[in-house]
Amino acid sequence: KQEVTQIPAALSVPEGENLVLNCSFTDSAIYNLQWFRQDPGKGLTSLLLIQSSQREQTSGRLNASLDKSSGRSTLYIAASQPGDSATYLCAVRGSNDYKLSFGAGTTVTVRA
Amino acid sequence: EAQVTQNPRYLITVTGKKLTVTCSQNMNHEYMSWYRQDPGLGLRQIYYSMNVEVTDKGDVPEGYKVSRKEKRNFPLILESPSPNQTSLYFCASASGGIGYEQYFGPGTRLTVT
Numbered sequence: 001k002q003e004v005t006q007i008p009a010a011l012s013v014p015e016g017e018n019l020v021l022n023c024s025f026t027d028s029a030i031y032n033l034q035w036f037r038q039d040p041g042k043g044l045t046s047l048l049l050i051q052s053s054q055r056e057q058t059s060g061r062l063n064a065s066l067d068k069s070s071g072r073s074t075l076y077i078a079a080s081q082p083g084d085s086a087t088y089l090c091a092v093r094g095s096n097d098y099k100l101s102f103g104a105g106t107t108v109t110v111r112a
Numbered sequence: 113e114a115q116v117t118q119n120p121r122y123l124i125t126v127t128g129k130k131l132t133v134t135c136s137q138n139m140n141h142e143y144m145s146w147y148r149q150d151p152g153l154g155l156r157q158i159y160y161s162m163n164v165e166v167t168d169k170g171d172v173p174e175g176y177k178v179s180r181k182e183k184r185n186f187p188l189i190l191e192s193p194s195p196n197q198t199s200l201y202f203c204a205s206a207s208g209g210i211g212y213e214q215y216f217g218p219g220t221r222l223t224v225t
Contacts, residue, residue, distance in 0.1 A: 001171075032211055043202060044216040051211050089155065093212060098162065099170060100145065100214065102155040 002027045004092050006103035014111050019077040021106045023090035028068050031095040035064055035075050038087045038105070047088075048075070052095065080110045114139045116217035118203050124223045125193055133188045133220050135203030143206040144186035145170070145214070146178065148199040155202070161186055193224040 003026040013019060023033070032051045036044040048057045048064040050073065056065045061078040077084055087105040094101070116137045125131055137144065145160035147170075157170030161180040175197055177189040186205075190197060201220045206212040 034214060036216075043218045044204075044214075046213055046215065049211055049213040091155075091214075097168070098143070098212070099160065099168075100147075100157055101171075102147075104152075104154040 002030075002092055002094060002099070002101040004090060004101050004103040006088075006090060006106050008106060009104065010107045010109075012109040012111060013080055015080060015082060017080055017110075019075075019080050019084070019108060019110075021075040021077075021088050021090075021108070023073040023075070023103055025071045025073075025092045025101070027092075027094070028071055029095045030068060031093040031098065033064075033066055033073050034091045034093070035062075035073075036089045036091065038089060040087075044089065080108075082110045082112045084108060085110050114215070116203055116205050116215055118201075118217040118220050120220060121218065122221050124225065126225055127194055128192050131190050131193060131222075133190075133201060133203075133222070135186045135188065135217060136184050137186075137205040137215070138184065139205060139207065139215065140183065141205035141207045141215075142183070143208065143212060143214075144180065145204045145206075146176070146186070146188045147202045147204065148172065148197075149202065149219075150199050158188070158201075193222075195224050198222060198224050 035047040050066045063076045089105045146158040159178040203217040204214045206214045
């Protein structure tokens with residue numbers, strides 16, 4: 001069974017600092033990995049999707065890398081802003097059964 | 113507007129009273145899925161469907177049923193709800209044509225007393 005871990009569980013940084021969020025998974029037989037943002041009491045918003053054959057994806061201030069062989073992905077958020085405060089979740093889709101397994105998330109607070 | 117809709121958004125019910133949470137998407141996606149989110153346990157997949165009339169169990173299917181008779185709809189049925197099914201439920205859809213990037217509905221907060 002795929003296990004997805006996100007460390008740290010919570011992170012507080014001053015505005016302007018770069019954010020580094022980690023996601024690790026136990027089974028490297030993945031179809032893709034997706035990063036989401038969730039605001040309190042709200043649904044999930046897709047940030048980046050990385051296919052298993054890709055090493056990274058970029059969108060604006062966000063960059064996500066994937067190292068399938070070591071079971072790791074990292075989400076970088078450059079020049080953080082208070083509006084980046086949210087919980088960030090990574091999810092891994094299996095290549096055999098298309099199940100989606102989520103990490104518990106990293107809750108980010110960006111202090112003004 | 114491309115979206116996934118869920119109804120109801122909030123529901124309080126009693127143990128044993130059958131209920132259905134509807135999910136509908138207007139993006140012609142093949143893949144649809146249900147999740148529950150609980151504090152400390154994160155998001156867990158209940159059931160998913162790769163296409164019409166094709167459904168599979170996720171990690172926590174016990175106590176739930178689903179059906180996929182039309183491409184756009186994927187209702188979640190609780191035949192006899194119990195308090196341990198109190199949770200926040202999310203429906204999502206995805207298309208294989210775009211690498212199964214998932215789009216989530218707004219969530220349904222269910223309380224079973």
